[in-house]
Amino acid sequence: MCARCLEVSRRSLLVGGGVAAASLATGVAQARVLPRDMVPLVGPGYKPTEKDEQGIWQLMDRAEEEIAGSNLLMTDPKLTGYLRDLIGKVGGPAARDFRIYLAHIPEFNAMMFPTGFAVIFSGLLLRMRSEAQLAGVIAHESGHFLRRHMIRSWRDQRRKSDIFAIAAMAAGVGGAAGGAYLGDYVQLAQLGTVLSLFQYSRAMEAEADAMGVKLIAEAGYPPIEMANVWQQLIGEETASARYRRKRRRRGSLFDTHPSPDSRMADLKLSAAEVTVPGRAYDDGRARYLSAIAAIRPMMLEDQVKLNDPGASQYLIETLAQDGWNGLLRYYEGEVWRLRNRRGDDARAALSYAAAVAYSDAPADAWRWHGISLMKAGRMSEARSAFARYLTMKPDASDAAWVRQMIG
Amino acid sequence: MRKWGLALALVAAVPMSACVQTRQFADVQFTPPQGDYKLLVLRPDVSVGSLTTGGMVEPRADWTEQARTNIIAALRAQQATRGGKLHILERRNQLPGVSEQEVADFERLFYAVGQSIVLHKYLGEYLPTKRRQGLDWTLGEDAVRLGQKTGYDYALFLHAEDSVASGGRVALGVLGLAGCFVGFCAPNVGGSSQLDYAGLVDLKTGEVVWFNVVSASSQVPGIAFGDLRSPQGAAQMVDRLLNRMKPGQAVRRARAASQN
Secondary structure, rough: OOOOHHHHOOHHHHHHHHHHHHHHHOOOOOOOOOOOOOOOOOOOOOOOHHHHHHHHHHHHHHHHHHOOOOOOOOOOOOHHHHHHHHHHOOOHHOOOOOOEEEOOOOOOOOOEEEEEEEEHHHHHHHOOOOOOHHHHHHHHHHHHHHHHHHHHHHHHHHHHHHHHHHHHHHHHHHHHHOOOOOOOOOOOHHHHHHHHHHHHHHHHHHHHHHHHHHHHOOOOOOHHEEEEEHHHHHHHHHHHHHOOOOOOOOOOOOEEEEEEEEHOOOOOOOOHHHHHOEEEEEEEEHHHHHHHHHHHHHHHHHHHHHOOOHHHHHHHHHHHHOOOOOHHHHHHHHHHHHHHHHHHHHHHHHHHHHOOOOOOOOHHHHHHHHHHHHOOOOOHHHHHHHHHHHOOOOOOHHHHHHHHHHO | OHHHHHHHHHHHHHHHHEEEEEEEEOOOOOOOOOEEEEEEEEEEEEOOOOOOOOOOOEEEEHHHHHHHHHHHHHHHHHHHHOOOEEEOOOHHHHHHOHHHHHHHHHHHHHHHHHHHHHHHHHOOOOHHHHHHOEOOOOOOOHHHHHHHHOOOOEEEEEEEEEEOOOHHHHHHHHHHHHHOOOOOOOOOOOEEEEEEEEEEEEEOOEEEEEEEEEEEEEOOOOOOOOOOOOHHHHHHHHHHHHOOOOOHHHHHHHHHHHOO
């Protein structure tokens, strides 16, 4: 019998655990995935052949049926056609197989499902400044499909949870037989398993970024725009946190995605790598803005009502880097008005006044401009603003009230 | 010696550790349909997967198809004994005169109401104003309209999910059981499990008149009970889920009173 040889000193275990955890922590910043290594793993018309993947596809077909019929979807054929064309450009070999759905949810998000359908949130469209930026996000999502990430991470999870279950059981039984308690080791192994699952997930995201950069560069979009998306997101998160007097959340060991900072840094390097000197790249801004023109007011309306003035203000100012217009000025005013701190009404009044100077000012900009003037005691100017509001929106729900105000 | 005694006690307990629970609720005025009635069965929501060694459920397309076929056959056989006319929708576009979208909306409405039933009748969030009132939920006018359009008396929703312990999971359980002999006893890592529920909607009133949940699971991998992949297992599931419909409280009381 060898009872003592399995005995472990608790101190050595803790020291060892500390070292292991420290090495994992440094593992958060993992090596950059090179775009040139990103070869699509599926061809056109891919269908799964193995049992585990077939099972997931069947489940996902059901999910797609639900999503395709969801009342959260925006189904304007012009817009959905635009998105379909875009994924057709940056979808690599599977370009013709993808389906893309637009959901009316005011958040920055997009996702690819294992069977090749993507869901884009309207909050994403609001934040993109050009077709190139949107193409970058869509190409990233295509990358998940082209690199078969879902089935690979499923298999990784299955393998690791299997190994852990067997090892934990063997440690228990073996330890009991040998007379040693290995529970501390088992707990450490559990943490290690969990951390390695998250790390695998981050590695997949890094792959999708590298694949995405390559795809949009090949389609003729400036690849640096993908890095710019992250720069904007970092700016927005910082602004939002500052307003709430909190610090922006940094990456942790339990993140499924790499931190925006490391993604931006890697994307910049990758973009420089795939850029061909002398080639003309087109960011397609005008095309993009005309495609989303019809829904931009709605998306801005959603955003300002999220009660996140820090983010909303940052976002509007970022979009305005491509030029202010009546719509953006009006919603700038809405951010101040809804924030309602001391002096915000005056700020809002300035924004509304600036908004109505543009020919594209929405009717509501005239309404709020009129109210601001009225509060300032400038009744005759207010009357003409209200009159303008009524000409633009004669069926407004408050038309009778406004008419009565004009007198 | 004590170790062996414990191990033996556990081995004796093993057959007990596969358990089946079923609990049904009915509208107080509910009488199980009998005789000449028309029943519409919405596409049965079936999924069968394999329980991996590490405890994940891996969906299996072939098993799911097989189970759905078996369940539909068992359902036809079961309903034939009650005398009803049955129509089972396999796709949402198979209901004449009703669009795919309407069927989808109807299904979603039921699942939302079903979740509420499960929360307030099964998961312990009991509603103080609904005590001893049986099942008091409705799908409203939409269900009545569907009944008028199609001429069906009842709609039945059915959900079944089954996970079958893989070879690795069974081996893990065996290892845990073996450990009992050396003092580390973990036979109950969890094996196959099944969760089924069904709801019956009266299309004349729109009310959910009957709801039943069957859950079956074995703590010890390797112990099987009604495997949906086999016709017998599916028939057993349909029997447990649907064949023991009890009338509502008021109806039972009235019957008891008339017998006295």
